[in-house]
Amino acid sequence: MQSVDVVVIGAGFAGLTAARELGNAGLSVLTLEARDRIGGRTWTDHRLGHDLELGANWVHWVQPHVWAEMTRYGREMIRSPRAEEAYWRSREDGVRQGTLEEFMDLIEEGQRELVKDVAAAIPRGTEPTVGTIQELDRRSIQDGLDMLRLTPEGRVANEAVWVGHVNAPLDQVGLSSALRWVAATGGHWELMHEASSTYRVVDGLRAFTDLIAADVPGEIRLNTVVTAVTQLGDTEDDAAGVIVETADGTQIRARRVVSTLPVNAITEITFTPELPAAWLRQHGETVASQGTKVWMRAAGHVPRFFAYGSQHDALSVLKAEFYLSDEHGDYTILVGFGPQHTRIDLDDVASVQSAVDRLRPGLEITEVTAHDWMTDPFAQTTWMTHRPRQLTRDLLELQQPAGAVHFATTDNANLWGGFIDGAIESGLREAKRVKDALLERP
Ligand SMILES: Cc1cc2nc3c(=O)[nH]c(=O)nc-3n(C[C@H](O)[C@H](O)[C@H](O)COP(=O)(O)OP(=O)(O)OC[C@H]3O[C@@H](n4cnc5c(N)ncnc54)[C@H](O)[C@@H]3O)c2cc1C
Structure with missing residues (x-):
């Protein structure tokens, strides 16, 4: 059986950050990632003729953990286009255009x-x-x-x-x-507003996570779904170690485990002993976020705009992002956001067209692409927002290790919980705790 100091589960921003810090401290680290790629809920993919961020997109210098990493890896940012036109709902069914x-x-x-x-x-x-x-x-x-x-x-x-x-x-x-x-x-x-939806990273978030991954001293094993985490010894005994089991039956022994799974997806792994009460409680309720993000191709060169509908629409927000052309002529790439992924059929252009018509009439949508993070078994969440009471009731408890198992996820970050910044914060926090525990107890 392979034996390492630390297994990190997940190679999103939290996992990559934790693995890098632990490896650089001299601990042996193995990162296990279920998908065939790193990045987690950040995913830059070439679609509609452009690199698109199917998950996270925007960063800002008021996000200190992100900004430190931007500096470390020489990343730059670029502003999303300023709108020349604004559209909003004047009455429940009317659209007003203004500045x-x-x-x-x-x-x-x-x-x-x-x-x-x-x-x-x-x-x-x-x-x-x-x-x-x-x-x-x-x-x-x-x-x-x-x-x-x-x-x-x-x-x-x-x-x-x-x-x-x-x-x-x-x-x-x-x-x-x-x-x-x-x-x-x-x-x-x-x-x-500016911090959460204005500046994106030049060359995309994939290039960013690739650079962090290149700095991770240990192996990052892709296509490896963790199914069970079993602590040896009793719950109070964090020195006995942990057995991590993957879907193909492989077992790995570790002194510590860092789970980076989001609250909504955490029970896909069987933890023994069972997860702390706060995790089970919040998982049972699910966090609040349940929306959708969709990229669209609109015919022609559409003036830069943003449009806001109502919270009862399938899409509540729509923006023009990129201008391109191909053999069919000029086209504009739009991005839209809606409150519930179930309200819109992302495989059906007509469904998306009718949602767009309610916000910004006069556009012809010719192609649509998106990833449904809510039905993705390794996420089951978009960007985390809490239901009433969840923050004050559970946050501090969610941050606590359970024996030799640590939890690093943007879902349990302090400053920018739900954002990339929170993921990095949580990865740094748990790496420090693991280092403190293992390096003073070789
Ligand atoms: C549509 C969308 C838009 C967003 N927009 C922004 C934005 O503009 N700005 C911003 O800052 N943030 C944004 N976010 C949020 C941001 O993407 C997340 O906060 C951040 O990426 C979370 O990082 P993480 O490492 O905590 O979790 P994740 O990225 O979810 O990483 C967890 C990893 O664990 C892996 N995993 C899960 N289960 C298993 C298993 N059983 N075995 C092994 N591996 C497993 C997953 O595949 C994943 O790689 C957005 C998110 C979405 C979905």
């Missing part, structure tokens, strides 16, 4: 008022469970918006903007998601 400034004026009050208590709610973005968030966490984003006196048009626009951020119906998402991300940007909601 970016008019739209920002429309949402300003709602955005500002929703998070006006952020300084007391989460005084430090790095401690998202400390502050009046303990009481506010009962509320959903919908509860928060319902308490405001917004015009009907302002309310629909604000709701659609929040769907773009949290990818779920707003009555299912904790107000905590809004508050913690605004806390992470020093209380400035405009900066939170």
